[in-house]
Amino acid sequence: MAPAGLFPIGLVGCGTVGTGVVRILQSSADLLAAQAGQSLTLRHVVVRDLTRARDVDLSGCAVSDSLDALIADPSVQAVVHVVGGVEGPRQDIVRLLQSGKDVITANKALLCAHGDELFELARSLGRTIGFEAAVAGGIPIISTVCTALTANRILAIEAILNGTSNFILTRMLDRRQIYDDVLREAQQLGYAEADPAMDVDGTDAAQKLAILAKLAFGTAIPFDRIARQGIQNIDLQDLLAAADLGYRIKLLAVARLMTERLEVSVQPTLVRADRSIAMTSGAHNFIAIEGDAVGVLKLAGAGAGRLPTASAVVADLVDCVTGRAACTFQALLRLQQRNPLPLHPSADIARRQYLRFNVADRPHVLADIAHVLGRHGISISSVRQDETEDSVDGTGVARLVILTHRAAEGCLQAADNEIDCLDSLRGPRIRMPIAD
Template sequence: MSSSPLNVAIIGMGTVGSGVAKILLNRAEQMTARAGRPIHLKRAVVRDLSRTRDINLPAGVLTDDVESVINDSTIEVVLQLVGGIDPAYDIMLRVLESGKDVITANKALLCEKGELVFQRAKELGRCICFEAAVAGGVPLIETVTQAMTANQIISIEAILNGTSNYILTEMFSHNTSYADAVRTAQEIGYAEADPAMDVDGTDAAQKLGILVQLALGVKVNLDQFLRQGIDSLSLADLQYADELGYTVKLLAVAKLLDGQLEMHAQPTLIRNDNPLAHVEDAYNKIALEGDAVGKVWLSGMGAGQMATASAVVANLIDVAVGRAAITFPRLNLWNSSQNIQILPREDISRRYFLRLNVEDRPHVLADITNVLGNHEISIASLVQHEAPEVDETENYPIVPLVIMTHRTTEGQFQAASRELDALDCIRAPFVRMPVND
């Protein structure tokens, strides 16, 4: 065991950064045993020194000067735990160029700039580790890039956003509204003050993009595949899905079909006998299918301070013992040489759930089925609960109508949806979700 400490710095002392610092400071002896040398937290960079934090750092560690990290040649590893692209991209490049290895949890940066930063790291003889960027505490990146390397991964079906999964669980389990579930998620630290990227599907889509890059060698931009969030759903949608034998989850999917890649990240109806339907709270669950091993399941906490910090520290141990220096330059993680085309979204084939708010009057159902029939969409089931009788002189009441279709294409479905939107018997909101059978 080397007696010289490994000096590290954290840039970004938010939720995850504070969790990492807790592990390094509170479990120092255990980390030393696993790393083969002491790990010394030398700097922690923040934007606001006056902000109250839930951890007491040793004197001299906390700073607002990122240059004190970049210019310190004794710091060997930087845990870059700031989000977004700017200034994170510039900071990462400068850290690498200063001769330091990088560990990050920034999926947005990797999704957009991964090829550039990986190439620069290789040119400089440095490494980038990012286990925490995709599924919180779940060892998904290591599984895809190392444990399953004997396989061609042909399918990914995953719940990758712990915040959205917690919100959906809270809504259904406690019969609460979307807004109230979001507030609860914020109060316990699963959702940010602005939860937009979690609830609009961006976070799950970015993570899916990273997985596709690693598993299939395909660079995919977010605008190339369907992305939809949970922010348009209500408790009624979850209850109707349950009545039909399904659970709603924000599901990220990538499948190889006849040489093309089907991709989408959307709230989806999943049959209740599917293991993905039973993932609750902030947990993630991922089904990877390899052509040799078959289906592999991974599950664990996908949000929260210590779960994500766990993955960051695991990467730090990899760097400390020298594993990362061996594997990073040889795995060719950001190779985009595969000539796999994205299946056009209009050609995606599946079933759909529709919830329409309609006037309870004659001929409404005929109007709706006529639109669907004109686009060759067949109805598998229909649910309309009995409405109270009203006097003929009163306005027609608005009632929910739930339709499950047979298999159709996204192109046909979208064309029908535009015509349904134009019907004067339908009131907003008009909820549409795919079905995963």
């Protein structure tokens, strides 16, 4: 057993977040001891590659490439698990819980896929799982939903939950750069992975939204039921056109109650430029959460990165030491026992839309598109066409932007299918909702 006044800790994974945890434990040891009432002592570190150099001092703890020694140490009561992937981490956390240890994780993909299973296992064993760092990095949104807002019925969540996409969209507009160039810069700065697909296609934000929606609304949402669209097809001209119209384009994660049904989506969306969420720049996250009593709360800050994410992990550790984690985890379990809400049929969701087409610069093209929209009950609010050089033979390409009045998604999809068959289209087009 550990000496009185010491709280031994295990760490699985010593990459970006793991090294951040070590740094905070070492640099803020006195502050953390005062907060926790005990000294947090790192006793075991488990890594994949023992030969890899790391920029933190691990000389005071046992370093291995196996969980076995960590699991066998009865003095370790809490383990930080910050390894990516799903199946391997699931097996690790099951073993850790079964060995009598509380677990802190930042793995949103794991919780999205197996959260219910792991939470139930932890409950049955009298253990806890802390996961503040899994959503929005250093922003304390999990504790806000689970404890601070318990007097409220949550009505809506509107958020920027992926810093990589927000960085790309911000940089493109501010520096008038194209998507591919900014993506490369994001990779060089460490904001985007070598394979950025999960960030830019909306997967990462959708996983985080599913976790938040489960806590806020007591409803498990199958991942494939979240309307999801990425930012890959947005070009600089879309951002400039939106800005001219008084909007910014953001990858918006939304979960809201609509007549006792739940609407969930992750889509690039036009947001009024004077709104706080539109002014969230760079790799920052933003979450607006509306309660029936408190109104709208707004939280913003670093949604990723070594130290912001590690800050949330260490906060969960301190909660484990003080006993707050057990109270919060029980509150979380109670939140999940509510009657689930039905999902609002996506075809019935009505919103204004931004439509952008690259079309042949010839007569009747706009009329053809307007005719299709009109047949499906979609009313046009405004039309903008960039000026092009005169093309006598009709080989020129024009850029056409249409804003619509509110229209149901089912009608829009039916119109999409017809418009895709028009021979006047030249290259990809895009459709994005406009936030009211």
